[in-house]
Amino acid sequence: MNLAGKPKEMAAWFDRYADWLCGLMDSLKAANVDIVTLSDDWGSNETMLFRRACGAS
Numbered sequence: 001m002n003l004a005g006k007p008k009e010m011a012a013w014f015d016r017y018a019d020w021l022c023g024l025m026d027s028l029k030a031a032n033v034d035i036v037t038l039s040d041d042w043g044s045n046e047t048m049l050f051r052r053a054c055g056a057s
Helices: 007-030
Strands: none
């Protein structure tokens, strides 16, 4: 699914993702975890999620 052309759907996805990350951090804190490493791959099976020009100034 390409969310780049669907800003409302993309915002909803990021909200769900942020909620998931917050829950993960709460669980890790409760387990007394000292170190967390997160890695993201912001692409799809066919192309990048964002065009290079999106972050260019």
